[in-house]
Amino acid sequence: MLLATTFDAVTWIYIVIEVLTALGLIFLILMHSGKGGGLSDMFGGSVGAAAQGSTVVERNLDRITVTVAIIFAFTTVTLDLRLQ
Secondary structure (H helix, E strand, C coil): CHHHHHCCHHHHHHHHHHHHHHHHHHHHHHHCCECCECHHHHHCCCHHHHHHCCCHHHHHHHHHHHHHHHHHHHHHHHHHHHCC
């Protein structure tokens, strides 16, 4: 209980955002296709499209992953500064 009383509400919000973005990053990274394809092939990618280059799904997945990674980095630095 001591831990719950020492953090203010804003710190708890950052902690929740940190955990959600960490789980989101894990999910998004697993969605990317590797050498043999990935989970993203289930959502619009195919073997023929993979040979031609990035599909729209892959480009959007890349953009979303980068955005979530930036949010994760921002909350990590913010939490570090708040908890010092």
